[in-house]
Amino acid sequence: MNHQPFETWLLDDKVLTAAEKRELNSHLRTCKTCSALAETGLALRSARAASPAPGFALRFQHRLAAQKALERRRLLWGMILLIAIGLGVFGWFVAPFVVAFSEAPLQWLLTAGSYFLYVLTSLEAFSEVIRILARIMPDFIPPYAWMVLLSAFAGMGLLWIVSIWRFARRRPVGVTA
Numbered sequence: 001m002n003h004q005p006f007e008t009w010l011l012d013d014k015v016l017t018a019a020e021k022r023e024l025n026s027h028l029r030t031c032k033t034c035s036a037l038a039e040t041g042l043a044l045r046s047a048r049a050a051s052p053a054p055g056f057a058l059r060f061q062h063r064l065a066a067q068k069a070l071e072r073r074r075l076l077w078g079m080i081l082l083i084a085i086g087l088g089v090f091g092w093f094v095a096p097f098v099v100a101f102s103e104a105p106l107q108w109l110l111t112a113g114s115y116f117l118y119v120l121t122s123l124e125a126f127s128e129v130i131r132i133l134a135r136i137m138p139d140f141i142p143p144y145a146w147m148v149l150l151s152a153f154a155g156m157g158l159l160w161i162v163s164i165w166r167f168a169r170r171r172p173v174g175v176t177a
């Protein structure tokens with residue numbers, strides 16, 4: 001039996017004219033192969049048009065919201081943990097000073113005062129050195145070297161800012177609750 005052009009029409013989902021439809025129907029009545037093909041096409045088309053189960057979108061949204069809430073909770077706990085560790089380390093560093101102060105306040109104040117004076121004089125000396133260098137250096141260093149130095153410092157500063165920014169933006173990934 002000749003199945004053309006009906007087979008092609010069915011496979012291509014061709015839009016048929018009234019005359020073509022009549023021809024196809026008469027062929028389908030006599031041909032098992034083509035009527036099976038036509039049925040398969042119909043089944044496929046209805047499967048393709050099948051809509052998702054009712055409430056699917058809503059359930060999906062709920063799951064997404066729950067996932068986000070979980071992520072936020074993890075982030076919060078991560079921050080709390082970080083702060084707790086930070087406070088612990090800080091306390092560990094500060095505790096000896098507190099103990100020393102409570103044991104001998106006057107002694108401690110004297111020590112702290114002398115240390116403060118030492119830092120102050122060091123800073124003064126340092127700034128003096130910087131001042132002298134600043135007065136002498138321009139005679140030794142040509143202008144283009146200053147430009148190179150300044151741009152290097154600017155680049156380092158930029159790098160530092162970027163690294164801090166990236167660290168601040170990084171979110172804990174793969175933290176298991």
Ligand SMILES: [Zn+2]
Nearest residue numbers: 003031033034
């Ligand atoms: Zn046929």
